[in-house]
Amino acid sequence: MTLRYLSAPTLLGLAPFALALGLPATASAAGFVEDAKVNVMARNYYFNRDFRNSSSTQQSKQEEWAQGFIFTANSGFTEGTVGFGLDITALYGFKLDSSADRSGTQLLPTSTRRPGQLAGEAADDFGRVGATFKAKVSKTELRVGELMPNVPVLRFNDGRLLPQTFQGATITSKELDGFTFYGAQIRQVSLRNSSDMQDMTPGRFTNAESDRFNYVGGEYTFNEKKTMVGLWHARLEDVYKQNFYNLTHAQKFGDWTLGANLGYFTGKEEGSALAGNLDNKLVTAMLSAGIGGHKVSVGLQKVSGDDGWLSLAGTSGGTLANDMFVQSFDNAKERSWQLRYDYNFAAMGIPGLALMARYGHGDNIHTSTTDDGSQWERNFDLAYTFQGGPLKNLNMRWRNTMLRRDFGSNNDIDENRLIFSYPLSLL
Numbered sequence: 518m519t520l521r522y523l524s525a526p527t528l529l530g531l532a533p534f535a536l537a538l539g540l541p542a543t544a545s546a547a548g549f550v551e552d553a554k555v556n557v558m559a560r561n562y563y564f565n566r567d568f569r570n571s572s573s574t575q576q577s578k579q580e581e582w583a584q585g586f587i588f589t590a591n592s593g594f595t596e597g598t599v600g601f602g603l604d605i606t607a608l609y610g611f612k613l614d615s616s617a618d619r620s621g622t623q624l625l626p627t628s629t630r631r632p633g634q635l636a637g638e639a640a641d642d643f644g645r646v647g648a649t650f651k652a653k654v655s656k657t658e659l660r661v662g663e664l665m666p667n668v669p670v671l672r673f674n675d676g677r678l679l680p681q682t683f684q685g686a687t688i689t690s691k692e693l694d695g696f697t698f699y700g701a702q703i704r705q706v707s708l709r710n711s712s713d714m715q716d717m718t719p720g721r722f723t724n725a726e727s728d729r730f731n732y733v734g735g736e737y738t739f740n741e742k743k744t745m746v747g748l749w750h751a752r753l754e755d756v757y758k759q760n761f762y763n764l765t766h767a768q769k770f771g772d773w774t775l776g777a778n779l780g781y782f783t784g785k786e787e788g789s790a791l792a793g794n795l796d797n798k799l800v801t802a803m804l805s806a807g808i809g810g811h812k813v814s815v816g817l818q819k820v821s822g823d824d825g826w827l828s829l830a831g832t833s834g835g836t837l838a839n840d841m842f843v844q845s846f847d848n849a850k851e852r853s854w855q856l857r858y859d860y861n862f863a864a865m866g867i868p869g870l871a872l873m874a875r876y877g878h879g880d881n882i883h884t885s886t887t888d889d890g891s892q893w894e895r896n897f898d899l900a901y902t903f904q905g906g907p908l909k910n911l912n913m914r915w916r917n918t919m920l921r922r923d924f925g926s927n928n929d930i931d932e933n934r935l936i937f938s939y940p941l942s943l944l
Contacts, residue, residue: 548593556588558939558941559585561584562585564677564933565934566578580614580615582624583611586608587606591605599653600652604651606663608644608682610642611641615639623677623709625710643712648663660688663684665680666687668699669836670734671701671732671751676709679710684707688700703729706831718829719757720829720830720832727756728754733750746763756787757827758786760783761780765779773806773807776806778802779801780800781801782801784797784798795823795827798821804817809864814855817838819852820852825851841894841918848879853877856877858873873896875895878891884924886925900912912937
């Protein structure tokens with residue numbers, strides 16, 4: 518297992534900030550300890566992906582089973598005008614079942630395949646440790662070190678055994694009523710099946726790397742917190758730059774709750790254009806209506822320009838309306854729609870039980886091999902969280918996916934995931 522520590526330049530970078538703000542030499546640590554929280558999440562994950570139309574020279578399936586632990590120790594802030602704190606994250610996962618001919622689920626790191634192998638050997642275990650130093654003045658907070666950003670232009674991926682993490686610095690400010698401002702510089706990434714840090718690449722262009730991903734953004738919430746507008750700019754240095762405009766609204770009509778989440782992305786090459794000239798525009802909209810335990814949603818999405826949606830490799834596409842378990846329907850020129858149904862069984866007197874079913878379809882897909890590709894994906898998600906007794910808070914989840922495409926290789930997929938998550942508060 519590899520342990521990571523923050524570099525000396527990163528640590529030293531905090532010193533000028535502390536001096537500029539005039540940190541009292543005798544700042545009380547009372548809040549640092551009193552507000553501390555220590556938690557561990559035990560996650561057991563089984564993943565089976567069956568490639569329905571694989572050839573004799575292709576891997577026919579991916580199937581692995583692993584156990585992971587996510588440990589977080591978050592301090593409060595020291596008292597005084599400037600509060601300081603420290604968060605520690607420790608991640609560890611180990612193999613329960615795998616083999617070289619069915620690895621590649623991204624639950625575990627995989628070695629380079631040897632000649633004659635369809636896949637590579639999965640590691641017996643892996644893990645990482647990271648620290649986040651934080652400082653707070655009024656309603657403004659700076660964080661430096663290990664990060665899990667979850668903003669529209671950069672969402673960390675927690676879809677496997679251990680979460681994806683980044684190293685860098687973020688600042689969040691809520692000094693003005695209704696406004697939240699964001700800024701960040703991200704320097705490296707550790708993927709969800711990796712122990713090490715590495716430079717970042719765009720999801721569609723693995724030949725381009727950068728060690729600078731910067732973003733700024735602002736959100737304004739008004740109308741009694743029913744409406745939010747957002748404006749974002751992101752830049753992967755020497756690769757791409759991107760703007761995002763966002764509007765969300767929720768409205769009650771009698772017993773109904775109506776919702777809308779609208780977004781518009783624009784993207785171009787940046788600086789040295791290591792991935793070449795880029796051109797992307799994407800419109801995304803999720804419309805929903807809920808009553809009682811029922812909620813019905815419709816997702817609409819259209820990609821224009823010569824390239825698909827621009828994002829960092831390995832990150833979540835959760836900002837997009839049609840982001841599903843396997844596909845995000847974000848290929849060049851793709852048009853897609855989704856119909857989704859959620860039901861919370863608490864309405865029937867069974868709290869903790871929830872069902873989600875959805876179907877998405879995309880067409881007019883442009884790739885290097887087609888200019889009229891199509892695909893569809895169907896998802897089921899059934900989850901139950903124990904409400905009491907010795908198993909209280911244990912979450913059991915079954916995810917089932919069927920994906921069919923008329924382009925690419927291994928394009929027909931049947932998939933099942935079984936995930937057991939048990940959170941435990943130690944402090």
